[in-house]
Amino acid sequence: MNDRSPDAQFTITRVFDAPRxxxxxxxxxxxxxxxxxxxxDIVIKDGSVAVDARPGGRYAYTMVNPADGTEYPTVGVYREVVPPRRLVFTWASPGEPDETAPVVTVDLRELDDDRTEMLFHLRGFPGRPGDANVYDGWDSAFDLLGEQLAAQVR
Known part of the structure; x- marks a missing residue:
């Protein structure tokens, strides 16, 4: 992952019609x-997702661009896990040091009527709406998350 800067950061807030x-x-x-x-328009490589959501646990997954086969492996370490309210984890490519990796914080807040506010914050990587890069990638993923959650609560 390039373009990293320890001072760069962005936040995306979403409200989902699903319980926390x-x-x-x-x-x-x-x-x-x-x-x-x-x-x-990007897919997850079959069998590549592994999640051990506990402090010190690791996760890994590989995204694939079906148009050209380019793979994007991603790994990280969970620093904080407070079910069902908060996750803090590193976000990096394999081989990058965990100590200098960008850090994601996800806070989930219960709202009325079984809705959930998600505050997603990424520190250590720049992003802004319309960047056709990291911000837009996460924003698009959250669209998919919303669709997945909507299908589960029907």
Whole structure:
């Protein structure tokens, strides 16, 4: 992952029409994560998602661009896991040091009527709406997450 800067950061906030426990599971269960841990038009390599959502646990997945076969492996370490409210984890390419990797914080807040507010914050990598890069990639993935959650609560 290039273009990193320790001072760069961005936040995306979403509200999902799903209970917080369901959103939590989407972040912490391998089968659920495999459905949305990628932007639209990118896929997850079969069998590549592994999640050990506990402090010190690791996760890994590989996105694939079906148009040209380019693979994007991603790994990280969970620094904080507070079910079903908060996740803090590193976000890097394999081989990058965990100590200098960008850090993702996901806070989930229960709202009325079984809705959940998700505050996603990425520190250590720049992003802005329309960048056709990291911000837009995560934003697109959250669209898929919303669709997945909507299908589960019907």
């Amino acid at each position: 426990e369901l959103v939590w599971r989407a972040w912490t269960e391998s089968a659920d994560a495999a459905e949305w841990w990628h932007p639209r």
